[in-house]
Amino acid sequence: MSALDEFYQWITTSQNLIEPHDIFCDLRTLNPSPLANNAVYNGNRRLGFIYQHLCTQAFVNSPNYQVLAEEIQLSEQGRTLGAIDLIVRNRQEQRNEHWEVAIKFYLLHNGNWFGPNAHDQLETKLPRMLTHQLAMSNTSQFQQQHPELEVATHHLLMQGRLYINPFNSEPTPTHCLEYPLNSSQISGHWCHYSQAHQIQETLYELPKIRWATGKELNATIVEPNPERFIHAQTESGQFWFVVPDVWPGRNA
Template identity: 50%
Template structure:
């Protein structure tokens, strides 16, 4: 994860590069309270920020309220080089189809997710609720870290977009493959299902061979180590 490049190339604020790339052999405790990727990833970032000499966690998972209504949450509030930064982090996996990047659950789409993070989640530190919660914080620098992987279907021709919502996609993150179930025989090697904690890094000991296709998307690692997402015929509808 420390070596993984973000899906979006840094350069335009608030998009940031991987802040953990300089960490050597960090010690990571497994997260066992949930199998949801978002919780696993956020806890991983928390552990890495704690071990990073350049960052101090001021607050995390801050629920902001207006009256009795929760208006949103902040992933991390960090102190870095005498500045306060508001970080939103996300681990996402998107498949290119018809010019759009869809998640395995096709209700999730990269452009929608990015727009939501830029226009809602990162704006939480500009709200009155934030100012009331942190009256001593006068200026906050927004940061967005979105890691993961982008997948192409090698059995279908499609132009790969270079941008999403005006931000440049990182070509190094386009290193996964996907296919429909009826195309899977063309892969030509065994596929092994990945547990969600292994979606980003894969595993050195694949053991759960994919022998039948369920009625949902399955994330796999091939015998040669490539990442494959096999989706049902009705995806992305």
């Protein structure tokens, strides 16, 4: 099975970082068919673009949905307002749905969840997706540009993994803002470079397309680097981020 196939399978079977409720959903009910045997991806190689493409394919391959539009750019008087990820038709419910999708990896530090790039934080990303990105299908600009795509419901799919530092004594939050975190997704470990000698297993570096699914058979052994973060997995399957000692810097 290719890395693309494994990633697609992971997306269609994994849970949301936030406990399922109201707009927080996942794709496990889509029952999509597998990717075509000759499926390839030739777009932007950034992980988020590959992820959104595969989410779209899951809807395309579901008997219960039809993709009406994707990556709708909205603007007003030449100013870009943003982009809507997906508008899909729920054939069973006979309604149009707006879906925003994101894959995120966050590390707990001093009570907050930081991305490996510490400028990205769950505490700011989540409300932006809820109050800005999902709200764009309610704007007059969207309704004027796409009157045929009247949206009935809104859904946020945020998948990935949450990481805690086993070498620090810090309580793990149960919520982000007022939203309950899905405890099953708090499954990764992280540490600073100066703590990495305490990791008792060999680390195998993960290319980005395997950040979610894990290492392949011929994965490359990696030593922590004081100048950059690494994302790796051990032989036993544990996911690890090892970050420079200066991380997260002034964002802490």
